[in-house]
Amino acid sequence: MRTVLSIATICLAVLAVWYVGAVFLNAKWERDQAARAGVGIGWAEIVPATMSQERPVLPAPHQVAVEIWKTTVEKRITSKRSLVYHGWITLSATLLGFVMGVGLGILLAVGIVHNRAMDLSAMPWVISSQTIPILAIAPMIIVVLYNIGISGLLAKASISAYLSFFPVAVGMVKGLRAPDDMQLDLMRTYNASAWQVFWKLRWPSSLPYLFASLKVAIAIALVGAIIGELPTGSQGGFGARMLNGSYYGQVLIIWSALFGAAICAALMVGAVGLAQRAVLGRTGQMR
Amino acid sequence: MPETGAISASSLDLVFQTRGGPVHALSNVDLEVAPGEFVSFIGPSGCGKTTLLRVIADLEQPTGGTISVNGMTPGEARLKRAYGYVFQAAGLYPWRTIEKNVRLPLEVMGYPARERAERVAHVLELVGLRDFGRMFPWQLSGGMQQRASIARALAFDAGLLLMDEPFGALDEIVRDHLNEQLLALHARTGKTVCFVTHSIPEAVYLSTRIVVMSPRPGRIIDVIDSTLPQERPLDIRESAAFLELASRVREGLRAGHSYDE
Ligand SMILES: Nc1ncnc2c1ncn2[C@@H]1O[C@H](COP(=O)(O)OP(=O)(O)O)[C@@H](O)[C@H]1O
Ligand SMILES: [Mg+2]
Numbered sequence: 001m002r003t004v005l006s007i008a009t010i011c012l013a014v015l016a017v018w019y020v021g022a023v024f025l026n027a028k029w030e031r032d033q034a035a036r037a038g039v040g041i042g043w044a045e046i047v048p049a050t051m052s053q054e055r056p057v058l059p060a061p062h063q064v065a066v067e068i069w070k071t072t073v074e075k076r077i078t079s080k081r082s083l084v085y086h087g088w089i090t091l092s093a094t095l096l097g098f099v100m101g102v103g104l105g106i107l108l109a110v111g112i113v114h115n116r117a118m119d120l121s122a123m124p125w126v127i128s129s130q131t132i133p134i135l136a137i138a139p140m141i142i143v144v145l146y147n148i149g150i151s152g153l154l155a156k157a158s159i160s161a162y163l164s165f166f167p168v169a170v171g172m173v174k175g176l177r178a179p180d181d182m183q184l185d186l187m188r189t190y191n192a193s194a195w196q197v198f199w200k201l202r203w204p205s206s207l208p209y210l211f212a213s214l215k216v217a218i219a220i221a222l223v224g225a226i227i228g229e230l231p232t233g234s235q236g237g238f239g240a241r242m243l244n245g246s247y248y249g250q251v252l253i254i255w256s257a258l259f260g261a262a263i264c265a266a267l268m269v270g271a272v273g274l275a276q277r278a279v280l281g282r283t284g285q286m287r
Numbered sequence: 288m289p290e291t292g293a294i295s296a297s298s299l300d301l302v303f304q305t306r307g308g309p310v311h312a313l314s315n316v317d318l319e320v321a322p323g324e325f326v327s328f329i330g331p332s333g334c335g336k337t338t339l340l341r342v343i344a345d346l347e348q349p350t351g352g353t354i355s356v357n358g359m360t361p362g363e364a365r366l367k368r369a370y371g372y373v374f375q376a377a378g379l380y381p382w383r384t385i386e387k388n389v390r391l392p393l394e395v396m397g398y399p400a401r402e403r404a405e406r407v408a409h410v411l412e413l414v415g416l417r418d419f420g421r422m423f424p425w426q427l428s429g430g431m432q433q434r435a436s437i438a439r440a441l442a443f444d445a446g447l448l449l450m451d452e453p454f455g456a457l458d459e460i461v462r463d464h465l466n467e468q469l470l471a472l473h474a475r476t477g478k479t480v481c482f483v484t485h486s487i488p489e490a491v492y493l494s495t496r497i498v499v500m501s502p503r504p505g506r507i508i509d510v511i512d513s514t515l516p517q518e519r520p521l522d523i524r525e526s527a528a529f530l531e532l533a534s535r536v537r538e539g540l541r542a543g544h545s546y547d548e
Contacts, residue, residue, distance in 0.1 A: 182378045185346055189372045190395040191365055200391065204382045283382045284423045 018061050025057040026050035059252050067256045080236065083260050089237040091264060093153050093225040097160020098218050104161060105168025105217070106210075112169075113176040113202070114194070123173075130166050134159070134224070139231040156228030156237075163224040164217035171213030175206025208285055211276035218268045226261060238264075293357060293447055293479040294320040294343060300351030301338055301505075311504030312338040313349070318498065318507065322446065325473050325480045327490035328498045329536060330543065335505025336483040337375075340449050343481065344372050356447070368396060370447035371440030375455060377432035379424040379439075386411070386420035389439045396443055410438040413472065430461040441472075448480045454489070463521060466492055470519060487540075488524055491515075491532045499536055501543025509539035 023046070030049045034041035051060045059067075068083065075082035108126065111118040138159050145155045179201050187197045229239025238261045245253035280286045299316040302309045312335045320326050328336045341347040342354060345361035356364035364370065371392075379388045386407055393403040411417050414434040424432055433453055440448060454462045470493060473480055484490050490497050491513070499509040514528050523529055 182374050182376065183380065186372070186374070186378060187395070188346060189344055189365065189370070190392050191368055192395045196395050200395065201380070204380070207382070284425050285382060 015061055018058075022056065022058045022060045023047055023050045026053055029053065029057070055249055056251060059255055063252060064255045064259060067252045068259060071256060083241075083256060086236050086238055086241050086257070087260050087264060089235075090156075090222070090225050090229065090239065090261070093156035093228065093237070094160055094218075094222045094264075094268075096153065097157035097224055098164055098221040100157060101161035101164030101166075101217060101221060102168050102214065105165040105213070106172055108165070108169040109172030109176055110198075112173050114198075126166065126169050129162070134163060134227055137162075138224075138227045142228065142231050156225050159228035160221035160224035164221040167213040167216040167220065168210070171209045172206055175209030176202045178202075178205040178209065208280060211272065211280065214272045214276075215269050218272055219265050222261060222265050222268065292319050292355075293322045293324070294318060294354070294481070296342075296352065296354040298352035299339075299342065299349050299354055301335070301342060301347065301349045313342070314504035314506045316352070316505075316507055320479060320481065320496075322479050323477050324495050325482065325493055326496045326498060327482045327484055327494040328500060329484055329487065329490045330500030330505075330540065331485065331502055333505070334500040334502035334543075336500060337451055338505065339500075340372075340451050340481060340483055344370060344449055364447075368443065369445055370449050371443065371445045373437055373440045373448070373450040373453045375452045377424070377429070377436040379432055379435055381424055384421055384423055385416060385427065385435045388424070388435060389420075389442050392439060392443045398443070406442050410441045411435075413441065414438045414468065430457050430465065433457065434465065437469075441476075446478055448478050450480065451483045452485070453482075455484070462486075462489070467521060469493065474517065487533050487536050490536060491529055492519060492521075492524055497532070497536055499539035499543065501540075508543045509535075511535055511539070 027046050027050055030046050030053075031041060050056070052063070053059075056063070071081060071083040075084075077084040077088075079085060108122060112122050113119070141159060141162065142151075142155050145151065145158060150158070183201055183205075184197070187201055192200070225237070226239040226242070229237040230243055238257045241257035241260075242254050245251065245257065277286060296316055296318040299313055299318075300311075301313040302311050316335075316339065318339075328339065330336055338347055342349050343356055343361060345365040354361060357367075357369050359367070359369075379385070380391065383391065389407045389410060390403050393406060398406065407420070408417070411420055414437055416431060416434055416438065419427060419431065419435075424435070427435070433456075437450075437453065440450075454465055457465070466489060469480075472478075473493075482490075482493060495513050497511040497513065498507055499511065500506065501508045511532065513532060515523060515526075515532070
């Protein structure tokens with residue numbers, strides 16, 4: 001109850017600031033219009049007018065809400081005007097890239113933990129891969145992949161994978177090394193094989209770390225997919241929506257795509273949270 | 288087959304190289320443990336009790352001397368799964384239920400599935416945890432967790448049980464109870480037990496032989512054969528024989544300390 005209340009309070013505060021911002025940022029245009037028409041205008045006229053401009057600098061919240069409503073509920077999902085249509089294009093690339101990135105991250109971590117040469121050599125590369133700004137490298141990746149015949153979904157997914165493997169690799173290295181000396185010694189007294197130590201000790205120990213990493217990875221995979229849609233002049237997706245919106249000065253389209261992406265991110269992080277609860281909650285590891 | 292001692296060590300030495308210089312954890316340790324014995328190791332902390340047990344278990348390599356376990360090197364004995372080890376903390380895997388924790392060595396050692404269930408049920412019964420198999424470690428008290436870890440070491444067929452202060456963190460009443468159970472268990476199974484403790488009454492109550500150790504360097508200063516009968520009710524601890532043994536252990540401990548201060 002208290003969390004609901006505090007979340008509601010923050011939402012209301014954000015909305016209030018947003019409305020005030022919309023009034024001030026959009027007021028200039030109303031004043032200019034009035035000046036051009038040669039009429040005087042006061043706040044009483046300006047305030048309502050800023051709420052319903054066709055091309056506002058900052059759209060009011062209800063305008064964004066209406067736009068989202070129109071492009072989701074009131075459009076067929078196969079229509080290119082439908083936010084659901086674009087959402088699915090981005091989401092499919094996100095999920096594919098997420099799966100690829102998680103797989104890669106886990107494999108890297110397993111290698112780093114079990115192989116001394118990889119332990120010494122791989123981590124610096126893993127880290128430096130993330131110090132390069134993704135906005136700079138994404139177009140290059142897309143172009144290179146295009147030249148070897150990979151484009152569209154898989155190309156975008158690879159940007160997602162490029163971003164999302166990182167938190168998984170780092171988290172899993174830590175997780176696979178989580179067993180303490182005593183837990184490892186116990187396995188040694190049983191003369192357990194490396195394979196058994198992995199499946200019966202290292203892997204289960206790493207699951208809490210894995211889920212924490214997955215939450216970061218899925219959110220970042222979405223960002224990757226959107227960025228992957230920017231340089232291709234892609235036919236669809238949130239990224240393409242945002243780009244089109246800015247070409248044609250359609251701020252409302254940008255904002256509704258932005259919100260669509262945020263809602264998707266929240267839902268996916270929530271889904272990972274549910275999976276986490278299902279796997280770890282049962283064994284009392286969530287406390 | 289010739290009767291070989293369960294454990295036979297001579298002139299055993301172990302020096303740890305640490306940043307603060309070498310630490311002489313074991314010095315010139317001679318030890319013979321016959322099959323079926325219950326041997327306690329007692330001494331102040333840092334006298335090398337844990338190290339000795341770990342050498343027997345092939346978790347630590349001696350830097351000098353020789354040691355054999357069941358007539359083999361400790362390494363060979365470990366590969367043959369000759370011993371069960373009970374650590375100072377229960378060390379149960381938190382994501383496994385009690386039942387599955389006890390089943391862990393059976394899985395690793397490849398016992399057939401049906402036999403696993405039977406053995407788990409049997410050893411849980413033995414340590415009085417029959418009704419707790421489905422619970423997770425965090426749902427059990429410290430004493431129950433330690434009992435589960437003993438059950439885990441008993442689940443498979445190892446003739447040797449190595450226990451490192453298994454009851455050190457438990458309160459007196461629980462400890463008394465577990466001591467009684469352990470004694471009964473030893474009588475029933477005939478396993479060889481090496482038991483580390485720093486409680487004098489515990490050592491005297493449980494053992495057929497008591498090894499008194501002293502630190503810096505870690506060494507054996509006295510080995511005392513128990514004069515107590517095999518049958519030992521808890522109130523044997525008020526008997527004259529018991530008190531005499533206890534005072535001899537105490538003297539040994541004091542002698543080991545005297546030139547330290
Ligand atoms: N892995 C290790 N590295 C360095 N020194 C150690 C190590 N293990 C134990 N020691 C040292 O060896 C001595 C004996 O330790 P230990 O066998 O644990 O004693 P006890 O179990 O009798 O308290 C201590 O001085 C301890 O600090
Ligand atoms: Mg110790």
